Amino acid sequence: MSNSKPLAGRRIIELGTMVAAPFATHILANLGAEVIKIEPPSGDTTRSLVRGGPSGTIIAYSHGKKGVCLDLTTAEGKDVFLKLVASADVVIHNLAPAASRKLGVTAADCRAVNPEIIHCHIKGYAHGPQADDLATNPVAEAATGVMDDHRIDGRPSRLGPSYHDQFAGTFAVIRIMAAMMNPAATEADRTIEIGLYETGLHLAARDLAGVQLKTQLLGRPEKEAGGEFAMPGYGSYLTSDGRWVYLLTLTDAHWAKLTKALDMPEAGMEAFAKLRDRKKARDTVEAAVRAGVDKFTFAEIEQRLGAAGLGFAEVMPLERVLDRPQARQPGKLRELSFRGLEFEVPEFPGQHEVEPGSPPPELGEHTVEVLGALGYKDDEVAALLDKGAVRGFNPEEFTWAPVRDKGPKPT
Structure with a gap:
């Protein structure tokens, strides 16, 4: 040390x-x-x-x-x-x-x-x-x-x-x-x-303060929704090859880039340019994003979103997390x-x-x-x-039980 x-x-x-x-x-x-x-x-x-x-x-x-x-x-x-x-x-x-x-x-x-x-x-x-x-x-x-x-x-x-x-x-x-x-x-x-x-x-301080704020402004308790519930297009979506990608669509500028990167002209029109308008049409917007992501494999999504400068990540299973180049840096x-x-x-x-x-x-x-x-x-x-x-140390204690071979899985 x-x-x-x-x-x-x-x-x-x-x-x-x-x-x-x-x-x-x-x-x-x-x-x-x-x-x-x-x-x-x-x-x-x-x-x-x-x-x-x-x-x-x-x-x-x-x-x-x-x-x-x-x-x-x-x-x-x-x-x-x-x-x-x-x-x-x-x-x-x-x-x-x-x-x-x-x-x-x-x-x-x-x-x-x-x-x-x-x-x-x-x-x-x-x-x-x-x-x-x-x-x-x-x-x-x-x-x-x-x-x-x-x-x-x-x-x-x-x-x-x-x-x-x-x-x-x-x-x-x-x-x-x-x-x-x-x-x-x-x-x-x-x-x-x-x-x-x-x-x-x-x-929980942010959320506890938020519910107090809404209570005083609206006269009733109301939770402040988390990011992925408050912002359509912010969350996990499935690619055409069955991999999940998490999209970081925080701002109107992000939304404009996303619709262009995923060839979604119908979702990028003026009616959905502002977050408040996307929230009003949540189901329509969410369906458009799901369809936009589903047109591409994850590799294609990765290339398109990376080129657009958007934040995203694949939703990784634990067994693959340490395979990423970022994790393997010195x-x-x-x-x-x-x-x-x-x-x-x-x-x-x-x-x-x-x-x-x-x-x-x-x-x-x-x-x-x-x-x-x-x-x-x-x-x-x-x-x-x-x-x-x-x-002192006893090597016979706290040993892992051997894994028994259960034989081949049924086909």
Whole structure:
């Protein structure tokens, strides 16, 4: 890791599971920090999500970290944790509030051994009447309006990717960096709570302000439609060879270029030149765009829209995303070997070169090494291992179940 990175020399202790806290420490690691990922004997939940073994979350967001396994329900395991806290700059976790108190990892617990520690708790809800309630990414979506707008066959549904978890992790990094940069940071500044619910509120701020605006102007609540619903010609359309293309038709100038590029003279006439007129004739305009796109293969669409200077993209299935030339430019992908398998993991944005790094740690892979660095002697480490207060790497745990050959598919 380059010493020129802004967080070189900083130690971050992560008690993370699933996405939010591990995503935050993933960012901090990319900024040069040493991240020690502490897991219980049962491991991070994402260690056993795919055929009994690690999921993509571990591979994508825990590479470059050190793995330590502690049983914080034991006095000895808790003692090791507090020694780590005393050596660290930041503790970040996303344990449930009751669990954090039971295990002794609250801000007060950590500050007792390190008064200058920055303590960040990513939780369901920040201060308020629901501060102890549990929430996950989809619960935050449900509670802040996102899910009501995303329906599958009429049923409110989660978006899919855990964006609220990832944004909460990003907001945590911003707050942590602000505390680090502030020489006059108070204890309150160094005690950070990031709620998934509050993250969702912030992400929905535009829509929440919009519905208030419409209520006051119109005398009734009315949602501001998203771009692809408000602007005919803005959305996904099927080409003649069965590929979806997403058109970025934002302005009247874009519309004029689109109708020319797709040979749509009937849709480019004066009656549809302005967005307000296209909205009034939404069904007619949408039918014209569908017909215009359906005249061409994707390759032809790509050539025509590119020549016209219009924004567009093919709607890519995941298995083809990394095949694009843009994705394969230097600095975009990190090659990782993990358990004999090879991965290309998208790199932290803004990189021009990918520095060599380590794969994600196995559960307890660095326990003995980290204990030695804390000053534990060999016999003391052996005693902790024997009591189960700490654990080292066991190659028999969290292995992927073999894929059985189901034979040829019926024709």
